[in-house]
Amino acid sequence: MKKIEAIIKPFKLDDVKDALNNIGINGMTITDVKGYGRQKGHKEIYRGAEYEVDFIPKIKIGIIVSADQVDAVTEAIIAGAKTGKIGDGKIFVLPVEQVIRVRTGEKGPDAI
DSSP: OEEEEEEEOGGGHHHHHHHHHHTTOOOOEEEEEEEOSTTOOEEEEETTEEEEEOSEEEEEEEEEEOGGGHHHHHHHHHHHHOOSSTTOEEEEEEEOOOOBOTTTOOBGGGGO
16 A cells, blocks of 8 residues: 655645546545745735745645555646646655554555
């Protein structure tokens, strides 16, 4: 099993969700996060005062899948999230040792 974490632009969440639903992925965890990479940040003016916004709002998606689904899921995320501009995001694939469904006690792939 693998955990896929994707950091994307907030306005692309619905596109990514639709792309994942189209390949049969119906469950995910969404977290509002802030960060920066090559984008660095930007300056904004609020009530006449200029200030630096160091951290850009992003969405982090977490999905647990079987190892054979990783390529399809990452391709769906890319298709849904890509704008072609800086700051489109990143995808991380991590190993998962164990999954346990709290309600039933099921373990492994049955708990996904």
